[in-house]
Amino acid sequence: MQVGPDPSTAREVRLGWIFAAAESANQSVRGHNLCWHTENPQWLREGGYNASELRQILREHIAAVAGRYGERALAWDVVNEALDSRGLKPSAPWYPAVPDYIDVAFAAARAAAGPRVKLFYNDYSAEGMNSKSNQVYALVKGMRSRGVPIDGVGLQFHWSLDFHDSMSAVAANMKRLGELGLEVHITELDIKCVPRGSSEPCTPARLGAQAQLYAQIVGTCLAAPSCTSVETWGFTDKHTWIGTDTAPLLFDVNYKPKPAVDAIINRLLSNATSV
Numbered sequence: 001m002q003v004g005p006d007p008s009t010a011r012e013v014r015l016g017w018i019f020a021a022a023e024s025a026n027q028s029v030r031g032h033n034l035c036w037h038t039e040n041p042q043w044l045r046e047g048g049y050n051a052s053e054l055r056q057i058l059r060e061h062i063a064a065v066a067g068r069y070g071e072r073a074l075a076w077d078v079v080n081e082a083l084d085s086r087g088l089k090p091s092a093p094w095y096p097a098v099p100d101y102i103d104v105a106f107a108a109a110r111a112a113a114g115p116r117v118k119l120f121y122n123d124y125s126a127e128g129m130n131s132k133s134n135q136v137y138a139l140v141k142g143m144r145s146r147g148v149p150i151d152g153v154g155l156q157f158h159w160s161l162d163f164h165d166s167m168s169a170v171a172a173n174m175k176r177l178g179e180l181g182l183e184v185h186i187t188e189l190d191i192k193c194v195p196r197g198s199s200e201p202c203t204p205a206r207l208g209a210q211a212q213l214y215a216q217i218v219g220t221c222l223a224a225p226s227c228t229s230v231e232t233w234g235f236t237d238k239h240t241w242i243g244t245d246t247a248p249l250l251f252d253v254n255y256k257p258k259p260a261v262d263a264i265i266n267r268l269l270s271n272a273t274s275v
Helices: 010-024 051-072 101-113 131-146 167-179 204-223 259-274
Strands: 030-035 075-080 118-123 152-155 158-160 183-192 227-232
Touching: 010 051, 030 051, 030 101, 030 183, 051 101, 075 101, 101 118, 101 131, 118 131, 118 183, 131 167, 152 167, 167 183, 167 204, 183 204, 204 227, 204 259
Parallel strands: 030 075, 075 118, 118 152, 152 183, 158 183, 183 227
Antiparallel strands: none
16 A cells, blocks of 8 residues: 655655765664654654555555665664653554554564564663663563564663763663663763753863763673673764753864763773683
8 A cells, every 4th residue: 555655755865865875984883763653754753544545554654664675774763752751652643553563563573674683672761770771671672572563672871970870780681671671772872071052161070070981881882791782972062952052062163073982982982802
């Protein structure tokens, strides 16, 4: 059933360029994301489709996108941000109209992408041990018990120097997810040096604290057998969703490395020499 515009859009052309550029540089590509309750087209949001039609639309979309690239992708974030601290949240057009849409999406992704591509559930504010991470754990544990083809959980790590989980809580969460047989990827890491809209500058002292926290996060991942990837959400403060004034990334607005770069490199080198 073809519903809505043909999926061969300018976005897919851009994705093709990204895959080609990465492959020419011997880099891996993570696909983000196949199912989300925002950024959906008007024809889908306002189409008045029933549950059966929505399932088919979701399957066709995933087949068109993930199927186009197949095993060229390292991983896909199949479903993004479906939970709050109480469980599945209203996520039009998918939930509650299609109660099993997450299972549908993962099954479609496995069929489209092939057996070797890693399939992830991705969410924010679930890095440590809290009500949100408990809901993520319950969701993926249930998926595993039902035989849904999920390989891992993406923890976003949109953190701030002034508010974040403890490393021990992060380690405990990674451990319990690993015990389910799941990988953990840190998928969207950035650390605000100063709060958004703050008049406080990102001082050398705060840059040093930011560097230390970046290194601690990387170290926690390295120490967790389940944690197999760390990815930042951008790389330069000049282009960041959270505001240039927060200075959250590894390179400054002039593309110069900040102290966090050396801190991460040193942490990686320390781990390499201790193995």
